[in-house]
Amino acid sequence: MPGSVEKSAFVRPGRLVPGDCIGIAAPASPFDRQRFDRGVHMLQEMGFRTLIDEGVFEKAGYLAGSDEHRAQIINRLFAQKHIKAVFCARGGFGSMKILPFLDYPAICRTPKIVIGFSDVTALLTALQQRCGLVVFHGPMVTTLAEGSEETGKSLLAALCSDSSLELVARNPLVIRSGTASGKVCGGNLSTLCHLVGTAYMPCFKRGILLLEERGEPVYRIDRMLSQMKMAGCFSGLAGLVLGDFQDCGPIEPIVRIIEQIFEDVPIPIVSGFNLGHDSINLTAPLGLEATLDARNASLKYLRPATISTCA
Secondary structure, three states: OOOOOOOOOOEOOEOOOOOOEEEEEOOOOOOOHHHHHHHHHHHHHOOOEEEEOHHHHOOEOOEOOOHHHHHHHHHHHHHOOOEEEEEEOOOOOOHHHHHHHOOHHHHHHOOOEEEEOHHHHHHHHHHHHHHOEOEEEOOOHHHHOOOOHHHHHHHHHHHHOOOOOEEEOOOOEEEEOOEEEEEEEEEEHHHHHHHOOOOOOOOOOOEEEEEEEEOOOHHHHHHHHHHHHHOOOOOOOOEEEEEEEEOOOOHHHHHHHHHHHOOOOOOOEEEOOOOOOOOOOOOEEEOOEEEEEOOOOEEEEOOOOOEOOOO
């Protein structure tokens, strides 16, 4: 069965305030330096300091250094108390390869904001599963450079606000009506599918599953969802949120696949959320309870994603 641990407790990281230091990691592929520098500049314009470990610029073929090297950067960032958040430079491929080398007990002792999407889903999933940490599905340093103004506002609302978030689908398509509450989980479909059968695959039971993808044709989406269903991943699922399926072809065939896969799973399913590989990439906390309301095409969190660290 998927998910070796189902944590009932969760740990919210400390809230970011102007002047806080953000550390940058590269858990997956190498990245374009110009886009990286523009993203770092945007974080600084938002009022944050940045710490860039020179190791993030390493290259080992299609990876940003060896597996141990990439993991050790994350371990070092978590070990430094003055660093309040860890932003990922880029996705691509490789995040799942670093999971055995992360120091989970140390990460549990010093919870921080961690944010990324796409291939970084593997890292977010492992931290959510092993540490009970609320993590963030949202923009990375290189995608901030080309993100919309709404992307930046959503990022700050998730990481810096003491209010509960509500995400509303811009172009909603209600595949199945209803209302459900549960912890939000998931991320990139292909990355989650590749975690099936590993020690890092989470349990989605009673959760609201978020899925997004890029560049996968319909038959592959069908194949991945079918595998996950047969592996028991969707057993007891409370709701399904579909983000962007960019460059995956027309949405209608994807919707038909979703209807087929979940025909015997009586849950609300809503498509059209700006989550993933588009210029608008809203920040969605993972591991935090929310309510999915198909009537309003909204995902409303039940509490703020971060906590105040002020005395």
